[in-house]
Amino acid sequence: MQLSSSGDVDRNLEAADRLTxxxxxxxxxxxxxxxxxxxxxPPEVIAAGAARSEEVLGWASATAAELGVDLVAGSLALPxxxxxxxxxIHVGPDGEVAARYTKLxxxxxxxxxxxxxxxxxxxxxxxxxxxxxxxxxxxxxxICYDLRFPALFEALDAEVxxxxxxxxxxxxxxxxxxxxxxxxxxxxxxxxxANQVGEHPGGMASGGRSMLVDxxxxxxxxxxDEECHVxxxxxxxxxxxxRAELPALAHRRPVAAEVHA
Numbered sequence: 001m002q003l004s005s006s007g008d009v010d011r012n013l014e015a016a017d018r019l020t021x022x023x024x025x026x027x028x029x030x031x032x033x034x035x036x037x038x039x040x041x042p043p044e045v046i047a048a049g050a051a052r053s054e055e056v057l058g059w060a061s062a063t064a065a066e067l068g069v070d071l072v073a074g075s076l077a078l079p080x081x082x083x084x085x086x087x088x089i090h091v092g093p094d095g096e097v098a099a100r101y102t103k104l105x106x107x108x109x110x111x112x113x114x115x116x117x118x119x120x121x122x123x124x125x126x127x128x129x130x131x132x133x134x135x136x137x138x139x140x141x142x143i144c145y146d147l148r149f150p151a152l153f154e155a156l157d158a159e160v161x162x163x164x165x166x167x168x169x170x171x172x173x174x175x176x177x178x179x180x181x182x183x184x185x186x187x188x189x190x191x192x193x194a195n196q197v198g199e200h201p202g203g204m205a206s207g208g209r210s211m212l213v214d215x216x217x218x219x220x221x222x223x224x225d226e227e228c229h230v231x232x233x234x235x236x237x238x239x240x241x242x243r244a245e246l247p248a249l250a251h252r253r254p255v256a257a258e259v260h261a
Contacts, residue, residue, distance in 0.1 A: 001033045001074075002210040002223040002230070004198035005040035005166075009052050012038055013059060015227060016074075023229040024067040030133055032194040033074030034210070035144045035166040036086065041201030043121050050077040050084055057089065057097075065095030070133040074164040074194065075103065075143050077122070084122045088141045088164055090131045099131035101141035105149055112170050114203075128155045137236065140189070147179045153187050154252075159236060161189055165206075166196040172207020177219075185217040188243045190234045197225055215239040 001019050005012045016033055023031050038056045039049020049056075053076050060073035073089045086103040102125030106118040129141045140158030144165040153161065161183070167176050172195065184191045190213065197208030210223040212232040220232035243249060 001031065001194050002197050002208055002226075002228050003034050003037050004206075004227045005034070005037045005196060005200060007039055007041050007045040007048065007201045009038050009049055009056075012040075012049075013056065017059065017063065019227070019229045020063055020069075020071065021067065023231060024069050026229075026231045028069060028229075028231050029135075030070045030072070030137075030139070030160070030162075030192065032072040032162045032192045033164060034194045034196045035075045035164040036077055037074045037164075037196070038076060040166060040196060040206075041204060045201050046077045047084070047121075050079050053078050060089060060091045061095040061097070064091040064093055068093045070098075070139075072139070072141070072162040072164065072192075080123055085125070086118070086122055086143060087125075088129075088143055088162070090139065090141065090162075093134050099129050099141065101125065101129035101131075101143070103143040103146060104128070104152060105145045107145045111168050128152055130156045130158055147183060147193075150183065150186060153183055153189075158187070158189055159239065160234065161187070161191050163191060163193040165193060166200075167207050169205040169207040172209055176207060176209055177211070180211060180213055181217045181219070184213040184215060186248075188215045188239065188246075188249055190214050190236075190239065195223075197223070197227065215242050 064071040071091045075088045077084045078087045088101045090099040092098045138158045140156035140161045180193045195210045196206035208225045212221045221230040223230045
């Protein structure tokens with residue numbers, strides 16, 4: 001799913017509902033929404049969205065159950081005392097929350113003169129999370145900036161990774177495609193990478209290019225630069241053949257640096 005979220009929670013929720021239903025109608029069994037989709041913008045906008053997180057979670061549970069899909073409800077900014085936790089939520093087709101993953105790597109960077117400081121208001125998670133779809137497929141959860149840290153993905157024996165994101169426009173143009181495909185090739189796993197697109201409140205802009213990538217690094221579907229959904233079939237039998245014929249995962253060895261004074 002590719003959204004262009006604003007500070008209007010009602011509008012964002014309507015778009016998510018409409019596109020989730022469209023994806024399910026196109027045969028999607030696993031649906032992934034982008035990062036902080038209920039409200040995206042400066043801190044006060046995100047905090048206002050977090051105040052309605054229970055309502056959003058209720059929508060996710062009811063919709064997953066109604067449509068009979070596994071729904072990774074992107075990531076939500078969830079209240080944690082006077083701070084927030086950027087958390088990906090997997091809801092199963094029974095409407096129950098199957099897993100929660102809180103973003104491990106916080107986006108404290110400067111991009112083309114704009115400073116981002118997620119740690120000022122958000123707490124990082126402390127563990128990777130592997131969940132499973134209704135048919136038993138292992139799905140690793142990661143969020144946006146996590147994409148730059150291969151060790152997180154190496155820690156999970158996942159067949160598919162769900163990556164809700166709000167990659168900035170400059171970093172999407174420079175790095176997004178390369179990083180998504182590299183992680184897919186390294187892990188010999190499919191990636192469902194759902195990005196935000198367009199302008200958001202506070203002068204923020206995301207780069208889109210949401211994509212589904214297979215274990216060989218091939219792009220199976222790529223979103224145009226608009227709010228939309230894309231679908232593709234993930235051939236897990238072919239993925240198992242790739243892992244058997246090019247057993248890079250089995251060939252991994254622990255590496256320790258040798259430092260000379």
